[in-house]
Amino acid sequence: MPAASAIKVMIVDDQVSMRAMIRRTLQDLGFRNMRDKGSATDALVAVKADRVHLIISDYNMPDMDGLQFLEAVRKDPVIGKTVFIMLTGSADRDVVQKAAALGVNNYVVKPFAAAALREKIERVFGELT
Template sequence: MVVDDQTSMRAMIRRALQDLGFKDVRDKPGAVEALSAIKADRVHLVISDFNMPEMDGLQFLEAVRTDPVIGKTVFIMLTGSADKEIVQKAAALGVNNYVVKPFAPAALKEKIERVFGELT
């Protein structure tokens, strides 16, 4: 599940994931919609932007981590800055990895492989 309020960013990440071999890539423009979608139909990986209206990436991560059903879902945070405070808060909430925008698809692949192991 790709969660980002920017349509172009969602499309780019979705395309990168498909190129890496991911078959069922879904996306949502916001964390509120994404949260209800993954509760209804679980996913193995969430890639979420930090800076979104309504519910930011940290709030979304916290909501996922505190849910007994989806709490172990792999979560990678996207952020437009390498702000240490955001990274530390995300780490404290249990983020699996983070990617600083802008990034190349190879960087995203590396972050995913650090969590899941080598993609084939």
């Protein structure tokens, strides 16, 4: 059972308010080691420079969207196996299918409750302590 506090997380969302809400939610779940970026481009540079265990990324972002970001992560020989959880809107069924094909570890449909996010993270990492 991994300790949530030991998991390094990168949160990626173009909205400041949403990043803050995801941070608060993760904090409630016991996560302590978090950083965030407002664009996938910036996040990609950051996770290459300082590797993380988990990327939680929105799909709907300008410039590089969540799928392009996922693809770039998976293609990278160093960070390619980083756990990637995508946040999608309810109408993005085709996005989920494309993300699955690109190797997403799980997805969470927005709006999500803290319990839903925890469940998706635990499906990948096992029960959190």
